[in-house]
Amino acid sequence: MESSRLFSIILFLYTTVLSISSINCTENNNLITNQAALFVFGDSLFDAGNYKYINSSSAFQSNFFPYGQTTFKFPTGRVSDGRLITDFIAENAWLPLIPPNLQPSNGNSQFTYGANFAYGGAGALVETNPGMVRDLGTQLNSFKNVVRSLKSALGEAEANKIFSRAVYLFNIGGNDLVYPLVANSSLFQSNTKENFVDFVIGNTTSVVKEVYKIGGRKYGFLNMGAYECAPAISILDTTNIGSCSKPVAELIYLYNKKFPDALRRLQRELSGFRYALHDYHTSLLERINNPSKYGFKVGNMGCCGSGPFRGINTCGNRMGQSYELCENINDYLFFDSSHLTEKAHRQIAELIWSGPPNVTRPYNLKTLFQLN
Ligand SMILES: *[C@@H]1O[C@H](CO)[C@@H](O)[C@H](O)[C@H]1NC(C)=O
Ligand SMILES: *[C@@H]1O[C@H](CO)[C@@H](O)[C@H](O)[C@H]1NC(C)=O
Ligand SMILES: *[C@@H]1O[C@H](CO)[C@@H](O)[C@H](O)[C@H]1NC(C)=O
Ligand SMILES: *[C@@H]1O[C@H](CO)[C@@H](O)[C@H](O)[C@H]1NC(C)=O
Ligand SMILES: *[C@@H]1O[C@H](CO)[C@@H](O)[C@H](O)[C@H]1NC(C)=O
Numbered sequence: 001m002e003s004s005r006l007f008s009i010i011l012f013l014y015t016t017v018l019s020i021s022s023i024n025c026t027e028n029n030n031l032i033t034n035q036a037a038l039f040v041f042g043d044s045l046f047d048a049g050n051y052k053y054i055n056s057s058s059a060f061q062s063n064f065f066p067y068g069q070t071t072f073k074f075p076t077g078r079v080s081d082g083r084l085i086t087d088f089i090a091e092n093a094w095l096p097l098i099p100p101n102l103q104p105s106n107g108n109s110q111f112t113y114g115a116n117f118a119y120g121g122a123g124a125l126v127e128t129n130p131g132m133v134r135d136l137g138t139q140l141n142s143f144k145n146v147v148r149s150l151k152s153a154l155g156e157a158e159a160n161k162i163f164s165r166a167v168y169l170f171n172i173g174g175n176d177l178v179y180p181l182v183a184n185s186s187l188f189q190s191n192t193k194e195n196f197v198d199f200v201i202g203n204t205t206s207v208v209k210e211v212y213k214i215g216g217r218k219y220g221f222l223n224m225g226a227y228e229c230a231p232a233i234s235i236l237d238t239t240n241i242g243s244c245s246k247p248v249a250e251l252i253y254l255y256n257k258k259f260p261d262a263l264r265r266l267q268r269e270l271s272g273f274r275y276a277l278h279d280y281h282t283s284l285l286e287r288i289n290n291p292s293k294y295g296f297k298v299g300n301m302g303c304c305g306s307g308p309f310r311g312i313n314t315c316g317n318r319m320g321q322s323y324e325l326c327e328n329i330n331d332y333l334f335f336d337s338s339h340l341t342e343k344a345h346r347q348i349a350e351l352i353w354s355g356p357p358n359v360t361r362p363y364n365l366k367t368l369f370q371l372n
Contacts, residue, residue: 122139198258
């Protein structure tokens with residue numbers, strides 16, 4: 001594989017940002033504990049800027065123009081032009097922006113409304129991007145630290161109320177599925193694809209069970225989006241540039257077939273466990289294939305990047321490489337080679353928040369937030 005291409009694919013996996021956060025730490029100090037908090041776990045789709053607090057020397061940053069130019073007007077740590085799905089969910093739930101867990105603390109109660117543990121490039125498996133990310137298990141450990149500090153700040157009973165009322169939102173697994181295909185095929189030599197997908201799902205549900213033990217009862221999940229057709233992935237096969245990747249699609253379909261069963265099993269095993277599962281694969285593919293139906297002009301090409309479909313992730317002169325930026329971000333579904341625009345995030349967030357059961361089921365997030 002040509003090195004610039006490998007690089008752009010690795011960027012698909014990392015996608016992280018460094019910058020000053022727009023979030024005012026002091027905002028979270030007013031305790032309104034009858035409001036359900038939001039705890040977020042996952043990868044770059046949900047990362048509100050954790051990576052920047054750990055690795056300031058990484059080559060995989062996005063703390064530069066044009067990231068963050070919509071809404072925030074400067075790069076915030078989000079891999080998009082603006083707000084993420086999780087920001088819109090927080091807005092709908094009348095919560096402040098949920099701060100990155102690694103944001104320096106200004107008091108023990110800064111996470112009363114929730115915390116965001118998501119990390120660009122992360123997977124459910126420790127083998128995914130080893131040494132470069134905080135995998136889901138590490139994110140769980142960070143959550144446990146927040147649990148301890150909230151208990152000591154608010155007292156056990158008050159803190160437990162927060163954990164049982166809270167909604168826990170997860171998006172993880174995409175990097176696990178893509179990583180062996182683009183970076184380490186030996187992961188498929190000792191396991192069948194089926195086993196591999198079971199590991200990804202098993203490691204995700206183990207973390208959910210740990211959160212349940214702490215008191216978490218309400219969960220939100222996305223199934224695997226149609227990443228097989230993302231610009232970065234659709235240029236992988238040089239003999240068929242612009243078509244959705246069959247090997248990636250194969251894994252994603254396997255995952256999306258098995259994941260709902262795993263959630264139903266959890267619901268049977270864990271009393272009081274309730275969840276929302278959004279069919280992100282369908283909602284993303286619909287928009288890729290019919291952009292104009294959803295107010296976009298372009299569905300299969302990034303706004304920012306270079307090469308065919310702007311599928312090479314040079315957005316913002318990454319690594320000194322030149323790039324193109326579209327004129328009107330609002331015309332685009334994808335902002336860079338694999339991440340969506342704020343406009344797209346808003347639409348997906350609405351579907352997760354209040355979508356009908358054929359889109360988000362068995363509950364939607366609005367209902368989960370309202371449940372006591
Ligand atoms: C943060 O919010 C507090 C309270 O609303 C305000 O007093 C303070 O000036 C704000 N700080 C920044 C940097 O915006
Ligand atoms: C920081 O980034 C560098 C360069 O990408 C990488 O080699 C190193 O492992 C990273 N360190 C951590 C702690 O993530
Ligand atoms: C690939 O994965 C295998 C199995 O986990 C591991 O032993 C090996 O070190 C990995 N290779 C690279 C280059 O990361
Ligand atoms: C988690 O993933 C590892 C491989 O990283 C695998 O050995 C293990 O069985 C998985 N755990 C579950 C519960 O699926
Ligand atoms: C869901 O159902 C509505 C009608 O209730 C329909 O308009 C919509 O196309 C359906 N969406 C999907 C993804 O099936």
